[in-house]
Amino acid sequence: MNNEEKNTFVKEQMTEAIIQLLMEYELSEISISQITTKAQVSRNSFYRNYADKEDILLKHINNLISKWDTDYQLINNNSNAELFGSLFKHLKEHSDFYLLLKKRNLFYLFLNKFIELYGSKTEYDNITAYVTSFIAYGTYGWIEEWIGRGMQESAESMSALLSTHGMK
Numbered sequence: 001m002n003n004e005e006k007n008t009f010v011k012e013q014m015t016e017a018i019i020q021l022l023m024e025y026e027l028s029e030i031s032i033s034q035i036t037t038k039a040q041v042s043r044n045s046f047y048r049n050y051a052d053k054e055d056i057l058l059k060h061i062n063n064l065i066s067k068w069d070t071d072y073q074l075i076n077n078n079s080n081a082e083l084f085g086s087l088f089k090h091l092k093e094h095s096d097f098y099l100l101l102k103k104r105n106l107f108y109l110f111l112n113k114f115i116e117l118y119g120s121k122t123e124y125d126n127i128t129a130y131v132t133s134f135i136a137y138g139t140y141g142w143i144e145e146w147i148g149r150g151m152q153e154s155a156e157s158m159s160a161l162l163s164t165h166g167m168k
Contacts, residue, residue, distance in 0.1 A: 011049055013039035015060050018053065019097065022104055027053055057106060061113050064094055069117070081163045084139075088155035088162075091143065095151050102147045114140055 001009065017038035021030045030053060036043050050056050068090040075082065091098055101107045119136040120129040142162050146153065153161070 007049070010039070010041050010045045011059070013041055014046060014049070014056055018056050019060075019100065022100055022106075026104060027106060054106075054109065057101070057109050058113065060097075061110055064090070064097070065113055065117065081159060084162045085156060085159035087139075087143075088146075088158040091147070092151060092155040098147055099151065102144075107144060107147065111140055111144075114143075 014035055017035050018030065021034055021038060032043060032046055032053065035053065035056070036046050050059070068086070072083065072086045075086070098107070098110065101110060115136055118132075118139075120132045124132060139162070142158070146158055
């Protein structure tokens with residue numbers, strides 16, 4: 001393995017370790033030593049790649065959402081139904097992770113990334129900023145409520161509900 005491959009492996013190990021530890025403990029109860037021990041990597045590897053424990057989760061969320069966004073852009077037909085269908089399918093495919101974030105009161109990490117990507121930007125004019133914020137936060141509200149209720153409906157049902165009763 002070259003250095004980049006080794007570093008990718010190390011980051012994957014730490015991500016998996018923190019997710020496994022979160023299944024048993026609150027984030028505040030998890031130490032960096034526990035993460036590095038479970039991941040079988042050094043503390044130096046942790047500090048070389050992450051600012052803190054939340055940073056591992058933020059980067060994992062970023063990777064998941066970036067991959068979803070890239071995949072969605074390949075089929076993007078400017079249809080809200082397709083957008084919502086793709087988004088809810090992504091969330092359902094990674095339900096174990098997103099449900100764990102919600103259970104551990106860490107779902108705000110998803111909100112931060114979601115709004116960073118899809119919320120209002122400073123360069124928008126006022127009306128565009130207001131509309132963009134309304135749609136982004138509204139969509140997030142649907143997502144958080146669905147996850148909070150255990151993702152009972154299918155991704156297709158959520159997409160249809162949001163397209164019919166939410167954003168058309």
